[in-house]
Amino acid sequence: MLRVDEVSVSFGGLKALDAVDIDVDTGQVTGLIGPNGAGKTTLFNVITGFQRPDNGEVLVDGRDVTHAGPKKRARLGLGRTFQRLEIFGSLTVLDNVLVALENGGLRGRHAREAGIDLLRRVGLERSALTQADVLPTGMARLLELARALACRPRVILLDEPSSGLDGTESAQLGRLLVDLAGEGMAVLLVEHDMDLVMRVCTRIHVLDFGRIISVGAPAEVRTDPAVQAAYLGGASTGAER
Amino acid sequence: MSQFLALTVAGIATYGCVYALTAMGLVVTYTTSGIFNFAQGAIGMIGAFLYWELSQVHGWPSWAAFTVVVLFVMPLLGAGLERILLRRLEHAGLEAQLTVTIALLLLGIAVATAIWNPSTARTVPPFFAGHQVSIGGVVLTWHQLIIVGASAAAAVVLRLFFYRTRPGIATRAVVDDRELTALTGAAPARYAELGWAMGCSLSAVAGILIASQINLDINNLTLLVVNGYAAAMVGRLRSLPLTFVGAIVLGLLQSYGVGYLPISVLWSDLEQVIPMLFLLVVILVLPQSRASLARRVRVRAPRVVGRRESLVRGTAFIGIAVVLAFTLNAASFSYANRGIALAIIMLSLTLLTGYGGQVSLCQLSFAGLGAFAMSKVGGTGGSLLGILAAVGLSAAVGAVVALPALRLRGLYLALATLAFAQGMDAAFFNNIDVFGVSLSLSVARPHLPLVSVTSDRRYFAFLCIVFTAIAIGLLALRRSRFGRRMLAITDSPSACLTLGVDMTRSKLAIFTLSAAIAGLGGALYGGAQSAVSPNDFPFILSLTLLLLAVAWGIRTTTGMLVGGVVFSLGSLLDAHLTHPRDAFALLVGVAAIGVSQNPEGPFGGRTVMRMWRDRAGRAGSPPSTSAEVPPGERLTSAAG
Known part of the structure; x- marks a missing residue:
């Protein structure tokens, strides 16, 4: 569904992404992990059109969207949440979701009912009339997820959605992600909560110093020496890998 | 040919270099504090008036008056403004930052009007009046040479400061990432203070040097220095060399425009129109950054009235x-x-x-x-x-x-x-x-x-x-x-x-x-x-209108009603109050600064009772739960 092909991005002398390849398939939760500064959010920005790559291609359902803007990509079915929260703080929680639903053509009571359903799905229905900027971080992340889902994306990119959630809430989120994949969505998950990643992802890509150092099923990635070195600070460097 | 040369000299030495001085001041304040100083023109104007006061009224030698104003008074003013007023705006929204510096612009004009009667004609003699040199058939006064020398020296010194000295490099680091620089032991606030001191000083130099070329008039001087905005935008508020080039190009355009273009009814005031057209063109053709993931500014929205x-x-x-x-x-x-x-x-x-x-x-x-x-x-x-x-x-x-x-x-x-x-x-x-x-x-x-x-x-x-x-x-x-x-x-x-x-x-x-x-x-x-x-x-009244709107709560309709009536009553105040002159502008400026961080204004729905309740709620429970809807309550939302 989503294919990132040989994408490279440099900021001055720093190579943030170096010939990165990723496939995100329909019906699966695909993980993207890596230490801080590995380039995960930069890759999200490239995929959603906020950052133009120096090289490489981004394809959605076989269609090259490398030069399309974020709005066009959204209309082609790419949804995302942000690492640094981007909620509509002046609006209520329900209104946040309504903006997306109404942009998709729903109106009045139908939009409101759909909005409440989405909020219920992420566990925010009781906060529907709360102004969004007073939500704690964890709930605000769930609101971003609900808002992204309101666009009925075919591919959804989630940037640390469990940050700020407690164990129970994180487990609920995991079940939701598996459900979404089961409904035919392609999910790309950036996450620091390794339990969650290992539990819900079918396939995991590990990024370090802008390069993919490991790809595989959770059990394979977990035992990969290169991954352990990246996380535990092994002697090898990105250049050596 | 001689006209062309004369216009070129006038473009560079009279306007271009003065714009360069004030524009570089803008760039310095912006790069060190992240705040665009709309009051740059007014500060330059006040510097010029202070210089006039000391040299012409109190009889100080020109060099002494210049030194005191440029090296002592204006840097202190800049540092004081940064420390008292602008440092608080570091995390404020752009609206609040703009409001405060626009308020400073109006305040500067109002203070000058209160002190120096605008109906009195004043002139500032040029430095070394009567001395001139001829270069290639074009006569240059010593004053013009001083303008060129001062702007070139400022450009070189600033460039060396920002790229060759530790404080300069630290200042640039502050602009890129304030928090990160602070972690290295640097003091970002100090650099912002230094930036504002230098910016105000440069603006005063520009004001004093141009004052002898035109009448010492509060509005003219403020607006002339405002033209530096356009040059600063050429350098995208960051690059000093590009800013300098932009200032010279603007000065030349203005000089050639006045010299060669026919004066039509539409462009009867070319001197004012050209810098504004230049600014408009520069802003519109500047490559804008792609949609960026900007920092979030927490601004509490007013209650939605049903x-x-x-x-x-x-x-x-x-x-x-x-x-x-x-x-x-x-x-x-x-x-x-x-x-x-x-x-x-x-x-x-x-x-x-x-x-x-x-x-x-x-x-x-x-x-x-x-x-x-x-x-x-x-x-x-x-x-x-x-x-x-x-x-x-x-x-x-x-x-x-x-x-x-x-x-x-x-x-x-x-x-x-x-x-x-x-x-x-x-x-x-x-x-x-x-x-x-x-x-x-x-x-x-x-x-x-x-x-x-x-x-x-x-x-x-x-x-x-x-x-x-x-x-x-x-x-x-x-x-x-x-x-x-x-x-x-x-x-x-x-x-x-x-x-x-x-x-x-x-x-x-x-x-x-x-x-x-x-x-x-x-x-x-x-x-x-x-x-x-x-x-x-x-x-300038559009600026007053905006300040009043902000002061009374720009997101509230009741605030606009009160703001409009207060604006109208301002003329009544000015008509009946002879001292201080322009008292209303003084009041508006002070009020706008005071409330710039409260966009809700007094009519935003946060009554004393509600604020007390909010405070009690915060003390007792997290905000997210205090505002939750009880189970079973009908969800009407704001659209109801």
């Missing part, structure tokens, strides 16, 4: 207005009618800036267009076609201004609208072909089909009804689908992009509708006074 409440409030206000219409004395109506008409114009700011998050500094220009259309189309009978023309013309011009400006955000949009407003002042409002030889247009009150509103009392009631209708309409718009989208775009353009929201169409609609409201207000404002002149719509 449909029933807005109708009840509106009806109550009309009731009060009718009572006032019968009880106010005849003399009060001129102020009251102007005030309500201004409040209608200010409602355009509630929509555009309060809801839409776009800062416009040209709303009175749209109002002036409305008054113009009402005068020309409405005729002496006040035909309703005039009102339609006022709305249509201002909306159309608003759309034309908005189209290229749509890709601009924040500061760039504010500067583009400022350039438009200044251009309108020079090319339209002060044009005798538009406003006639007397520079005055009579504007009739609208002729309604069933009831006459020509008397002051009835016109007052009519204006109040129009205000109420627009206010209720705006509140309904705020609660609507369009309103949600409007606030969403203001809060997070990036998130809107990922939802596929068409921001261009929404922004264009907001700008056009806002201009239309301002145009309608302008037509009715003209009717309130029976006539309008260019003095009713100068761009």
Whole structure:
């Protein structure tokens, strides 16, 4: 569904992404992990059109969207949440979701009912009339997820959605992600909560110093020496890998 | 050839280098504090007046007066402003930052007006008067050589400071990442303070050096230094070399324009029009950064007034207005009618800036267009076609201004609208072909089909009804689908992009509708006074309008009503209070600074009771739960 092909991005002398390849398939939760500064959010920005790559291609359902803007990509079915929260703080929680639903053509009571359903799905229905900027971080992340889902994306990119959630809430989120994949969505998950990643992802890509150092099923990635070195600070460097 | 050489010398030595000095000052303050100093011109003007006071009134030698002003007074002023006022704005929204420096601009003018009577003519003799040199047949005064030398020296010294010294490099690091630099042991606030001290000093040098070339006039001097904005934008507020080049190009353009272009009715004031056109072009062709994931600024939005409440409030206000219409004395109506008409114009700011998050500094220009259309189309009978023309013309011009400006955000949009407003002042409002030889247009009150509103009392009631209708309409718009989208775009353009929201169409609609409201207000404002002149719509009053709107709560319609009436009463204050002169501007400036961080204003719905409740709620439970909806409660949302 989503294919990132040989994408490279440099900021001055720093190579943030170096010939990165990723496939995100329909019906699966695909993980993207890596230490801080590995380039995960930069890759999200490239995929959603906020950052133009120096090289490489981004394809959605076989269609090259490398030069399309974020709005066009959204209309082609790419949804995302942000690492640094981007909620509509002046609006209520329900209104946040309504903006997306109404942009998709729903109106009045139908939009409101759909909005409440989405909020219920992420566990925010009781906060529907709360102004969004007073939500704690964890709930605000769930609101971003609900808002992204309101666009009925075919591919959804989630940037640390469990940050700020407690164990129970994180487990609920995991079940939701598996459900979404089961409904035919392609999910790309950036996450620091390794339990969650290992539990819900079918396939995991590990990024370090802008390069993919490991790809595989959770059990394979977990035992990969290169991954352990990246996380535990092994002697090898990105250049050596 | 000799004319070309003379114009080139004048372009570089008279204007270009002065613009370079002030523009470099702007760049320095911006790069160290992240705040664009709208008051740069006013600060340069005050420096020039202080120099005049010391050298001409107190008889100090020129060098001593120059040294004291440039090396002691202005750096202290800059550092003081940064420490007392601007440091608090580090995490504030752009709206608050713009408001404070615009307030400083107006305050600077007001303070200067209070101290130095504007009707007194003053001149500053050039340095080394009478000394000149001839280079290649072109005569250069020593003063001009000093201007060139000072600007070149400032450029070189600043470049060396920022790239070759540890404090300079640390200053640049502060701009890139303030928090990260602080972690290395550097003190970002110190560098911002230093930047403001240098910026004010450079501005004063520019003011003093240009003062001898023109009359020492508060407004002229302020505006001339304001032209440095355009040069600073060439360097994108970061690059000193590009800023310097931009300043020289602007100086040359201005000099050649005045020398070669035929003086037509449209461009009768080329000296003012060229820098503004230059600024507009530079801003519009500057490559804008792609939608970025900007820092979030927490601005608490006011409570959304429901449909029933807005109708009840509106009806109550009309009731009060009718009572006032019968009880106010005849003399009060001129102020009251102007005030309500201004409040209608200010409602355009509630929509555009309060809801839409776009800062416009040209709303009175749209109002002036409305008054113009009402005068020309409405005729002496006040035909309703005039009102339609006022709305249509201002909306159309608003759309034309908005189209290229749509890709601009924040500061760039504010500067583009400022350039438009200044251009309108020079090319339209002060044009005798538009406003006639007397520079005055009579504007009739609208002729309604069933009831006459020509008397002051009835016109007052009519204006109040129009205000109420627009206010209720705006509140309904705020609660609507369009309103949600409007606030969403203001809060997070990036998130809107990922939802596929068409921001261009929404922004264009907001700008056009806002201009239309301002145009309608302008037509009715003209009717309130029976006539309008260019003095009713100068761009500087657009700034006052914005400050008043912010002071009274730009997101609230009640705030705009009070703001409009206060604006009108300001002229009453100035008429009766001889000392200090321009007392109203002083008050507005101080008030705007005071409340710039409270966009809710006094009418934003946070009553004393509610604030107490909020505080109690925060103390007892986390905010997210205190506002939750109890199970089973019907979800009506803001759209209800």
